Structure formats: C-alpha cells, structure tokens
Amino acid sequence: MKLKSLIKGAVLAALSLSSLLTAPAALAQAKEQFFPLLVYRTGPYAPNGVPWANGKQDYIKMINARDGGINGVKISFEECETGYATDRGVECYERLKGKGASMIDPQATGITFALTEKAPVDKIPLVTLGYGLSASQDGGVFKWNFPLMGSYWTAADILIQHIGKKEGGLDKLKGKKIALVYHDSPFGKEPMPLLEERSKTHGFELLKIPVTAPGVEQKSAWLQVRQQRPDYVLLWGWGVMNSTALKEAQATGYPRDKMYGVWWAGAEPDVKDVGEGAKGYNALALNTSGQTPKVIQDIIKHVHDKGQGTGPKDEVGSVLYTRGLIIQMLGIEAVRRAQERFGKGKVMTGEQVRWGLENLALDQKKLDSLGLAGVMRPLSTSCVDHMGSVTARVHTWDGAKWNFSSDFISADEQIIKPMVKAAADKYASDKKLTRRTPQDCQS
Amino acid sequence: MFYRENGQFKTSYKADEQIFPIRQDRIAIALLLAIAFIAVPLLAPEYLFRAILIPFVILSLAAIGLNILVGYCGQISLGTGAFMAVGAYAAYNFNVRIEGMPLVLSLLLGGACATLVGVLFGIPSLRIKGLYLAVATLAAQFFVDWSFLRIKWFTNDSSSGSVTVSGLQVLGIPIESPVQKYLFCLTLVTVFALMAKNLVRGAIGREWMAMRDMDVAAAVIGIRPVYAKLTAFAVSSFIVGVAGGLWGFVHLGSWEPAAFSIDRSFQLLFMVIIGGLGSIMGSFFGAAFIVILPIFLNQLPAWLNIPMSTATASHLESMIFGALIVFFLIVEPHGLARLWSIAKEKLRLWPFPH
Numbered sequence: 001m002k003l004k005s006l007i008k009g010a011v012l013a014a015l016s017l018s019s020l021l022t023a024p025a026a027l028a029q030a031k032e033q034f035f036p037l038l039v040y041r042t043g044p045y046a047p048n049g050v051p052w053a054n055g056k057q058d059y060i061k062m063i064n065a066r067d068g069g070i071n072g073v074k075i076s077f078e079e080c081e082t083g084y085a086t087d088r089g090v091e092c093y094e095r096l097k098g099k100g101a102s103m104i105d106p107q108a109t110g111i112t113f114a115l116t117e118k119a120p121v122d123k124i125p126l127v128t129l130g131y132g133l134s135a136s137q138d139g140g141v142f143k144w145n146f147p148l149m150g151s152y153w154t155a156a157d158i159l160i161q162h163i164g165k166k167e168g169g170l171d172k173l174k175g176k177k178i179a180l181v182y183h184d185s186p187f188g189k190e191p192m193p194l195l196e197e198r199s200k201t202h203g204f205e206l207l208k209i210p211v212t213a214p215g216v217e218q219k220s221a222w223l224q225v226r227q228q229r230p231d232y233v234l235l236w237g238w239g240v241m242n243s244t245a246l247k248e249a250q251a252t253g254y255p256r257d258k259m260y261g262v263w264w265a266g267a268e269p270d271v272k273d274v275g276e277g278a279k280g281y282n283a284l285a286l287n288t289s290g291q292t293p294k295v296i297q298d299i300i301k302h303v304h305d306k307g308q309g310t311g312p313k314d315e316v317g318s319v320l321y322t323r324g325l326i327i328q329m330l331g332i333e334a335v336r337r338a339q340e341r342f343g344k345g346k347v348m349t350g351e352q353v354r355w356g357l358e359n360l361a362l363d364q365k366k367l368d369s370l371g372l373a374g375v376m377r378p379l380s381t382s383c384v385d386h387m388g389s390v391t392a393r394v395h396t397w398d399g400a401k402w403n404f405s406s407d408f409i410s411a412d413e414q415i416i417k418p419m420v421k422a423a424a425d426k427y428a429s430d431k432k433l434t435r436r437t438p439q440d441c442q443s
Numbered sequence: 444m445f446y447r448e449n450g451q452f453k454t455s456y457k458a459d460e461q462i463f464p465i466r467q468d469r470i471a472i473a474l475l476l477a478i479a480f481i482a483v484p485l486l487a488p489e490y491l492f493r494a495i496l497i498p499f500v501i502l503s504l505a506a507i508g509l510n511i512l513v514g515y516c517g518q519i520s521l522g523t524g525a526f527m528a529v530g531a532y533a534a535y536n537f538n539v540r541i542e543g544m545p546l547v548l549s550l551l552l553g554g555a556c557a558t559l560v561g562v563l564f565g566i567p568s569l570r571i572k573g574l575y576l577a578v579a580t581l582a583a584q585f586f587v588d589w590s591f592l593r594i595k596w597f598t599n600d601s602s603s604g605s606v607t608v609s610g611l612q613v614l615g616i617p618i619e620s621p622v623q624k625y626l627f628c629l630t631l632v633t634v635f636a637l638m639a640k641n642l643v644r645g646a647i648g649r650e651w652m653a654m655r656d657m658d659v660a661a662a663v664i665g666i667r668p669v670y671a672k673l674t675a676f677a678v679s680s681f682i683v684g685v686a687g688g689l690w691g692f693v694h695l696g697s698w699e700p701a702a703f704s705i706d707r708s709f710q711l712l713f714m715v716i717i718g719g720l721g722s723i724m725g726s727f728f729g730a731a732f733i734v735i736l737p738i739f740l741n742q743l744p745a746w747l748n749i750p751m752s753t754a755t756a757s758h759l760e761s762m763i764f765g766a767l768i769v770f771f772l773i774v775e776p777h778g779l780a781r782l783w784s785i786a787k788e789k790l791r792l793w794p795f796p797h
Binding site: 039041042046050053078079080081083086087090091094095098109110113114116117118121133184185186189190210213430431432 | 488489490493494495498539592603604605607609610619694695696697698699701702738741742745752753754756757758761
C-alpha cells in the first residue's frame with residue numbers, strides 16, 4: 001500500500017501547508033471591498049497577461065498594506081484563470097460576481113463583448129482600459145462600460161496623426177500605402193472603421209492583412225507585406241503574435257522603424273526575444289514604464305520587500321505591469337469617489353462604483369499624490385464620456401528599452417465623436433434601448 | 444433484485460417496441476426528467492445555471508448530433524464547430540433581418556441551413572473514408588471560419604465581426620433569467636434526444652449502423668450508401684446547427700467566429716469518444732465530463748483551502764484532466780456509456796452474481 005501512504009502524506013502536507021500560510025484569496029467578508037480579477041497566466045497570451053495580472057494584484061496588496069484599504073475598508077480579491085477564452089471568461093465572471101463584485105476588467109476584447117450583455121443585468125461596471133468596444137465611450141448608451149484612457153479608434157487615430165506628422169503633414173499621406181496587420185478577431189478589426197474613414201479623408205490606401213489567432217504562423221501575411229510594399233505597417237497584435245511579427249519583419253527585411261504597434265503591441269515581452277532585431281520599432285504608450293515612480297517604489301517597499309509580491313521583483317514597473325496597476329488604481333479611485341457620495345468607510349456596491357467611475361476626476365495634483373506623477377495623463381469622466389482621456393504617446397524600442405519618441409497626441413474628437421455617436425445609436429436601436437436621460441446621469 | 448424485468452410481459456408489438464421496454468428504466472427516466480425540469484430550477488443557484496448547466500445542456504445536444512454522424516454512421520467529422528457556426532449565424536440572420544421572427548423558428552431555420560452545408564461537405568464521404576474524411580471535413584471548419592470572418596453580410600456589417608442578440612422570447616414568454624434559459628434549452632434537448640433515440644432505433648438508424656460496420660456489406664444487402672451517409676450528415680448537422688444557435692443566442696448572447704473554432708470541433712469529438720460512440724446517453728456523459736470536470740478541477744484547490752497560484756491551479760487542471768481522459772480510455776475504450784451499461788447488467792444480477 002505504498003500509494004495509499006503516499007496519498008496520505010500528500011494530503012497531510014497540503015493540510016499543514018494550508019494552515020501555515022494564510023490563503024491569498026481570502027474569502028470576501030462583509031466589510032471588504034471585493035475585486036474579482038479575471039486573468040490569464042497560461043496559454044499563448046500569458047507572457048502579456050501575467051505582468052498585467054501582477055500589476056493589478058500588487059496594487060491591491062500595496063493599498064491594503066500602506067493605507068489599510070480605502071478609507072479603512074480592506075480590499076479583497078480573487079483571481080480566476082480565463083486563458084483568454086470567452087467561455088471560460090464567462091464562467092469566471094459568473095463564479096466571482098456573486099461575491100459582491102466592484103468592477104471587472106476582463107483583459108480580453110472577446111470576453112468584454114460577451115459580458116457587455118450581462119453586466120447591466122448584474123449591475124457590475126466593466127472597465128476596459130484601452131480595449132473593448134470603441135463605441136462604448138458613449139456613456140449615454142453604454143451605461144456600464146468604461147473604455148478609460150482610450151479605445152482602438154483613438155489609438156488608430158493617434159497613429160495616423162503621428163505618421164502624418166512624420167511625413168510633414170496629413171495631406172502628405174495622399175497616395176501612401178498603410179497596411180494594418182491585425183489579429184483576426186474583434187480586437188484586430190475594431191480599428192478598421194476609423195482607418196477607413198481616415199483613408200477616405202487623406203487619400204491613403206489601406207491594406208488589411210489578417211493574421212489567424214493566436215498568430216504564431218504569419219508567413220503569408222508578411223509575404224503580402226513584401227509584395228505590396230506598404231509605406232507603413234500598423235501592428236494590431238497581442239501575445240505571441242507581436243514578437244512573431246517582428247521576427248517575420250526582420251526575415252522579410254521590412255524596416256522596423258516603419259512599423260507602429262497599438263499599445264497592446266508595445267511592451268517588453270513583445271520585443272525582448274527579438275532584441276536588436278526589433279530596434280526602431282514603434283508602438284503607442286498609454287503609460288510609462290520603469291521603477292522610478294513613487295507608486296512603484298511603494299509597491300516594492302510595502303509588498304515585494306515583505307515577500308508578498310505576486311511576480312518577480314525585476315518585472316515590477318514593466319509596461320503592462322504599470323498598465324494593470326493603473327486599471328486597478330482607477331477601480332480603487334472610483335470606489336473612493338463613490339465613498340465621498342455614498343458614505344466614507346462603507347463597502348460600495350457595483351452600482352455605486354459605477355457612479356464613481358463616471359465621476360472620476362484625476363487632475364495632475366491628484367495623480368501626484370497617488371504617486372503617479374508623469375506615469376499617465378490626467379483623466380476625467382462624465383456621464384456622456386466614459387473614456388476620460390484620448391491622449392497617448394509613441395515610444396520606440398532601442399534594442400534594450402522603450403524610449404518616448406513623440407509628444408502627447410490627442411485623438412481628433414471631430415472625427416471620433418460622430419463615429420462613436422453613430423455606432424452607439426445603432427447599438428441602441430438594435431437592442432431597442434433608449435438613451436439615458438439627464439436625470440439618470442445624476443443617479 | 445429491483446432492477447429486473449421478471450413478470451413484465453409484453454402482450455403487444457407496441458409494448459415491445461417502446462424506447463424503454465423495462466419498467467424500472469421508465470421510472471428512472473421519468474424521475475430524472477422530473478428532477479431536471481422541476482427540482483433543479485427550484486434549487487440550483489444562478490452560478491450553476493449560467494456557468495455549468497446551460498453550457499452542459501447545449502453541448503450535450505451538439506454531442507448527440509455528432510454522435511449520430513460519428514458513433515452511428517462511422518463518418519469521422521472535424522467540422523462540428525463549423526456546422527454550429529452556420530446554425531448560429533444563419534439563425535442570427537433570420538432573427539435580425541426578418542422583423543418579428545419567432546426565436547424557435549429562427550433556430551430551426553438555422554439548423555436547416557446547417558443541414559445544407561453539412562450535406563454539401565458530406566458529399567466527399569461517398570468517396571473517401573476514415574481519417575481522410577476527417578481531413579476533408581476539416582476543410583469545412585476552415586472555410587466556414589473564413590467566411591464568417593470575411594463576408595460582412597453574414598455578420599450584418601458589424602465592424603468587429605461580433606454579433607449580438609437580445610430580447611429573446613418564445614410565445615410571449617421572455618427567455619432572460621437563467622432558469623428560463625435553462626428550461627428552454629432543456630426542453631429542446633429533451634425533444635431532440637428523444638427524436639434522435641427513435642431515429643437510431645428505426646430503419647434509418649440500422650442503415651447508418653450497417654454503413655458504419657461495413658459499408659460494402661451494407662451496399663450488398665441493398666442499403667444505398669449515398670442515402671445513408673448523406674442522411675446521417677443531414678440529421679447530424681441539423682442537430683448540431685440548432686445547438687450552435689442555442690450556444691450563440693442563449694449562452695453567449697454575443698459571439699464571434701472564435702466561439703466555434705477548431706477547438707470546439709475537437710472538444711465535441713472528444714465528448715463523443717469519451718462518452719461512448721453510438722450512444723445517446725453517452726453524449727450526455729461525454730458533455731458532462733468535458734464541460735464540468737475542468738471547472739470542478741479548477742475550483743478544487745479553493746474549496747479545499749489549499750493556497751495555490753492561479754497559474755498552478757490551471758496547469759494542474761490540464762494535467763489531471765488529461766490524465767483522466769487517458770485513464771478512462773484505458774479502463775473502458777468504449778466510453779462512459781459502456782461503463783453505464785455494465786453497471787446496469789451487474790445490477791440485474793445483484794445481489795446474486797454467478
């Protein structure tokens with residue numbers, strides 16, 4: 001009965017371990033603000049999903065350790081692995097929503113689409129910072145969606161403006177060829193309406209080159225790039241697709257400095273393996289990276305130095321880590337804002353957090369006090385505008401690190417606003433929804 | 444002792460031809476249906492409905508459809524995800540483009556479109572067999588994936604290729620709450636499962652099985668291969684198409700072609716193989732195994748209060764799940780349905796086995 005004793009031993013060991021260590025995912029108690037964390041730490045998107053998830057978790061731990069929670073309300077959390085798959089994401093959402101979810105960051109466009117139907121019923125706000133449904137910027141129709149800091153339409157718009165500037169004016173884009181190499185999913189297709197609009201206005205030719213998910217096989221896409229010789233390539237990739245694209249560009253001999261990635265294609269895991277080969281590659285940046293900001297120092301001091309860190313210490317402050325941190329910070333600040341109205345030191349419901357998200361006002365002073373000076377731009381949301389900020393910068397990989405290579409560029413509201421309104425109205429009429437009234441905005 | 448048909452005499456052909464000739468089976472099935480239709484909606488929490496029961500019921504239906512093709516007619520298909528996608532997108536188009544289209548009718552019409560596509564891709568089965576056919580049906584998968592990604596008309600010109608439906612109702616009753624969704628799916632699945640069971644017991648089912656066991660011999664005794672194979676493809680794709688429609692409309696509410704990717708085809712094929720080829724009951728077992736077990740394994744560490752990182756739990760889930768598949772296939776290559784029938788045979792002799 002060797003096996004039996006082995007099992008016995010394993011069970012005993014596990015039991016003693018569980019009593020020794022406090023469970024990291026402590027059960028949500030009545031007096032705790034619960035944040036469900038939908039993450040992916042396995043699968044083809046894991047290299048990018050892991051730092052994102054670590055940033056979210058570390059920020060919560062830091063707030064608990066440094067401030068003792070939000071005005072005294074401790075924050076609890078639980079992770080659930082989605083593997084970037086929509087059906088598992090929905091399962092995770094259903095699993096965690098019952099514990100009093102404050103907000104959800106699905107970390108995937110596909111899951112966001114599925115949850116957009118469910119969140120209003122369950123009254124849980126969806127925060128999709130820099131991704132998700134572009135039309136959901138319109139808070140008049142999408143009451144529960146918050147694409148804070150940017151959508152794929154603003155991203156595409158900023159990139160075209162930047163390229164225009166490089167060429168010496170948007171009118172110089174006439175006759176140029178711009179290729180969109182995209183992840184063949186809603187994520188990759190979202191920027192198309194805007195790019196089509198811009199290509200009509202400025203007269204550049206838009207080539208759409210799909211890459212089948214997850215994007216490890218791109219030979220045919222880059223063959224098309226070689227045949228068509230576009231002047232610029234916009235890379236709309238995520239996970240392994242980005243590093244593969246850069247390697248293929250290197251193999252094809254396409255100049256990397258003519259390549260521009262979305263902010264999901266501009267982090268360390270995307271370029272590190274390619275190293276020198278990715279030199280000159282540009283991508284959008286919503287935030288800075290590095291360990292100098294005060295908030296990162298606080299995380300190192302209060303979390304990592306005490307052995308509570310979620311990931312390796314040297315990855316703290318990477319591009320996606322910082323983005324995860326910002327997402328979590330916005331969620332927590334929304335709770336703080338909601339507490340100002342609904343009662344300090346109380347646990348906020350999803351509905352109240354939604355109000356907080358809609359009334360966020362993070363000016364420079366506030367950002368400085370949060371230790372985020374220079375990390376991100378000020379942001380303020382309203383009932384009609386669920387985005388809060390439409391600005392980003394371009395950064396360039398120099399072979400070892402990301403350096404900023406442009407000023408802040410704001411997406412052109414003249415172009416985006418009517419498009420958002422039209423798309424939101426179409427959504428509302430498809431769903432037979434009516435726009436929110438001004439009274440509804442107050443509640 | 445209890446499970447034995449002693450004393451149950453059949454006095455008419457009709458009695459002899461029932462789906463469940465043994466009284467105990469009839470009682471058990473009636474009980475099971477009563478539990479599924481009455482007890483479960485009263486007792487189960489919302490999470491169970493939305494995350495486990497609804498996907499389980501819908502994928503069981505798809506597995507029944509695939510089982511008719513693979514298990515009964517012996518035609519291996521890797522295009523199940525594609526037929527589901529055709530069902531879902533066709534139903535979506537009927538629903539969106541025709542004002543006031545009833546939900547059930549659009550689902551059935553979606554199934555009809557899947558039938559057409561299924562028969563079309565079933566034509567090569569007349570010439571090629573076995574694994575070669577599997578590769579040919581793979582073409583269906585890629586073609587359908589491609590067309591829903593590229594042809595904008597199918598997705599009603601949605602910019603991202605993702606479509607949504609809402610405001611579902613049947614005969615004025617809204618299908619919104621998890622219980623309503625569950626009951627709607629369960630009703631459809633029950634009806635289709637009974638119809639499938641009757642089909643496979645009938646003349647056409649025997650033709651399919653003859654085709655599966657030896658097509659030359661079947662042709663010699665007068666079964667037309669064209670008819671037998673194509674009807675299997677038609678019936679199978681119809682059921683799979685309806686399941687696809689349910690998956691999109693009822694479970695996801697908003698979906699993209701990735702919801703019906705090649706992974707879905709493999710998942711369904713595994714369900715049928717693990718559940719039991721050529722068994723309607725097995726389709727349910729297989730669906731339960733593939734849908735519920737991974738979610739259960741994933742949550743086990745949290746329930747036992749074992750501290751474990753999300754990544755480790757997820758890796759362990761895949762490892763244990765894989766090991767269990769291998770284990771079950773070694774212990775019983777004919778699937779869980781065979782274990783079930785062995786259990787029934789044992790029960791008949793109990794408590795006095797020879």
